Amino acid sequence: LSIIGGSDHFCVPFGISPDDPGIYISKITAGGAAHKTGKLRMGDRILSVNGTDMSGASHQEAVLALLNPPDEIILSIRHDPQPKGLKEVIIKKLVGERLGMNIKGGVQGSPGNPLDKSDEGVFISKINSNGAVHRDGRLKVGQRVLEVNEHSLLGITHEEARNVMRTAGSTIRLVVCDGYDYHLVQQMKNEGRLGHESRSTSQSVTSLDKEDRDSHPTQQEGVSPLHDEAPVEASIKLSSSTQSPSPMPSLPSLSQPQPSQPSPPQPVSRPES
DSSP, X not given: OEEEEOTTSOOTTOSSOTTSOOEEEEEOOTTSHHXXXXXXXXXXXXXXXXTEEOTTOOHHHHXXXXXXXXXXXXXXXXXXXOOTTXXXXXXXXXXXXXXOEEEEEOBTSOOSOTTOTTOOOEEEEEEOTTSHHHHHOOOOTTOEXXXXXTEEOTTOBHHHHHXXXXXXXXXXXXXXXXXXXXXXXXXXXXXXXXXOOOHHHHXXXXXSSTTOOOOOOOOOOOOOOSOOOOOOEEEEEEEOOSSOOOOOOOOOOSSOOOTTOSSOOOOEEOOOO
């Protein structure tokens, strides 16, 4: 599994409140011990690891607790409400068809959320009228992209997100949630309450189809959410198989803190259990 957050890092879009930092599960790898329990999900808050309280733990402290376990890990977790609008969408491109979508944001890039400059998430910034996304009709501008074909987009750079999307193949599984309100952004720009993008800012906007030049984003309805539950606490045991565990080292921070931000960028570390 992969984790995000900590007392020293952002955990957006997880958690009940931005003012309540914690350690959250950002990805569960298919076939791993965490996945086999059938009890964990993206967005769960880790309260303790083998009895060690994680409520005030830094990101690195949580990583070390998960990377140096005995053969059996006991996690105390809480099912916090998942990000609003959480959806899984599978897009199937026709032969010769373009995806027809632009993304913006990521660590070390210009902010993808016009309403929150500290947000380092990856967002859908445009949907072209001649691609698979528009034909499918379930994604919309402003949604936050969390995962693409088992690759988490949390805590990665704009270039890394672009490469994941461009190499995703003809069948693309996306996990998205609500991000920003596109219509509100347009209204604020028209009223002069929100500035327009500069040339340097637009360089961090990527068309996932190199030849696309359609400048008219199209809004579409979303799809049904995957989960809608109240917070629930539980203890989960993760037992190793007969093979020796081979933990994956934590990923290093992908960028240095930007001067305009009060906190360093949110990393994603992947302790394998």
